[in-house]
Amino acid sequence: MNYRKSFWLMWAMCVAGLLLLYLFVAVGHIAIAYAGVLCMLAGLGQTVKFFRCPYCGKLWRLRGGIPKECPYCGEKIR
Numbered sequence: 001m002n003y004r005k006s007f008w009l010m011w012a013m014c015v016a017g018l019l020l021l022y023l024f025v026a027v028g029h030i031a032i033a034y035a036g037v038l039c040m041l042a043g044l045g046q047t048v049k050f051f052r053c054p055y056c057g058k059l060w061r062l063r064g065g066i067p068k069e070c071p072y073c074g075e076k077i078r
């Protein structure tokens with residue numbers, strides 16, 4: 001798992017979680033709502049673990065996207 005995969009996986013899982021929440025609204029099974037929330041939490045959880053600078057290991061801000069260079073150590077990010 002690298003930071004790039006981690007970042008896209010976060011978005012994919014948040015979108016999947018939202019879709020599950022919509023499905024819950026349509027269908028009304030609470031289990032679907034839990035699955036949706038779990039999906040989003042798992043997506044964010046893995047990001048905290050993996051969305052980090054490969055050089056200094058600091059966690060990047062999730063809202064800023066993948067930076068061109070690390071705001072902490074200044075290394076260029078490809």
Ligand SMILES: [Zn+2]
Pocket residue numbers: 053054055056057058070071072073074075
């Ligand atoms: Zn860094």
